[in-house]
Amino acid sequence: MYDCLIIGGGIAGLQAAIQLGRYNHKVLVLDSGDGRSAICQSYHNILGYPDGVSGPYLREVGRQQAEKYGVEFVMGKAVNAKKLEGGFEIQSEHGDSYQAKRLLLATGVMDRIPPFPELMPTLGITVYVCPDCDGYEVKDKSTIVMGSGKAGANMALTLAYFTDKITYVNHENKEVEQEKLAAMKEKGITYVEWPIEKVLADGPDFRGVVLANGEELTSERGFIAFGGNEVKSQLAQQLGVDLHKNKHVLVDPRTKMTNVENVWAAGDLVAHSEQTTIAMGDGMQASIWIHKTILAEGKR
Missing domain, CATH: 3.50.50.60 (FAD/NAD(P)-binding domain)
Incomplete structure (x- = not known):
């Protein structure tokens, strides 16, 4: 069983993975490989990148950085989530199951883009x-x-x-x-x-x-x-997480934990301004509090 399972390998998920890896926790990122950061060819408003930086580049270097700290990655889309005694189980579209004591949802939002x-x-x-x-x-x-x-x-x-x-x-x-x-x-x-x-x-x-x-x-x-963007909160709904009326996930502003104990959310999935830099901050903030709860259980 993993200490934390992160659903989504975008900006928020990767930042959390890096920090949790630096805490020496056993972490798995289940990544479907899609989302806004997978298709944005240049972000222009991020500190340190005055000429822009692409989402695919950030994802690639972020994954490499997380893997340096022992974080594991599996490609696949999470389709089912359920609570277990002492943790959670996530099932992928391929039928594989993964268990963890903590869960971070970083599944994001996808814009409705016409098929050109x-x-x-x-x-x-x-x-x-x-x-x-x-x-x-x-x-x-x-x-x-x-x-x-x-x-x-x-x-x-x-x-x-x-x-x-x-x-x-x-x-x-x-x-x-x-x-x-x-x-x-x-x-x-x-x-x-x-x-x-x-x-x-x-x-x-x-x-x-x-x-x-x-x-x-x-x-x-x-x-x-075009409106009608997809908020990917289906897993959150399965777990009984409270949602805003627009289907974004509601979290504690300090810890990023949802109303369901040991389930966190970060990034565009959360109800706030959808920005890459905010996603980074969310991922970092969530990972710190995930670590605190693990310490409180006397794990380390």
Whole structure:
């Protein structure tokens, strides 16, 4: 039985794994290999990386760093979770089971990204999903918001702080309230209701979109805002963890422990601003308190 099983090998999970490894605990990270950090090609707002750093790079070096401290990694998606006497059992999609005395959920959130393969190399470089992370990247640049209904309208209005050259393409033609339409008009935002037929990009460089009516819209930058992002809190629900109304996990702000004893949560899964640096802090904070509870049991 492991001292701690971490579900998710993204930023929060890796930071916790590194710290728990430095405490000499027996730790396993069960990682599905997907998530935001697996597809973001560049983060621009992280201390120490003025030219940006990719999520895949952070994941790779983070794993190597954790393995130096004896942390084990298994690739696979966790699908079932249950309480045991003195611990927990997690079952992967492949049918393998893992047991641990402590559990850290770092399963994250996944954005709803339209199925245009040309977008993937651009994410975090010229096309973005988070205005707090990357609104600055569109400063004074022509920008196409690829979105749906209210979510896309809100994104376009938010980005108007950075640029006055915005086009919002309501790809799914979902309803937008009149007050939003009026606000966009006031800000000079061009509103288009045609669906996108094709995304134009040269590798990481976004160039625009082709609409279903054949019209080509060119742009220097893009933003994605479809709403309906998946909060991966299914395991938390199985364990009886309290969730916010938006399905994010509720935790003690000091310890990051959930309402279920010996179950912690960290990163985007938790109800707060979804930022890479906050995920790092969450992972560190959770790992410290996980260690404290192990010490309190007289393990070391």
